[in-house]
Amino acid sequence: MITFVRSATALPGKIGEAVVWAKEVSTIVERVTGKKLMISTTFGGAIGGIAWVTQYDNAGQAEDAMSKLTADREYLGALSKAQNLFVPGSGHDQMWKHV
DSSP, rough: OOEEEEEEEBOOHHHHHHHHHHHHHHHHHHHHOOOOOEEEEEEESSEEEEEEEEEEESSSHHHHHHHHHHOOOHHHHHHHHHTTBBBOOOOEEEEEEEO
């Protein structure tokens, strides 16, 4: 089992808009990949963090999901909206293998 975590930091004053966007893009991801995302925000430490978390059976399934997303017009269009909501370069992906 693989847990995939994508995180980014909202621009100052944009956390509310960023959370709304995070929910919208999660709906697109679920439609395209069939995987439901859990959305989380930081409440300790650095302010403005948002994370999307999902699980895959294996790394190949995660790669397949990413391929489907990068070919989906609605997903790519949604990403362009994120440019005005998140700190440039703050995006970070992690894959965790269950032991």
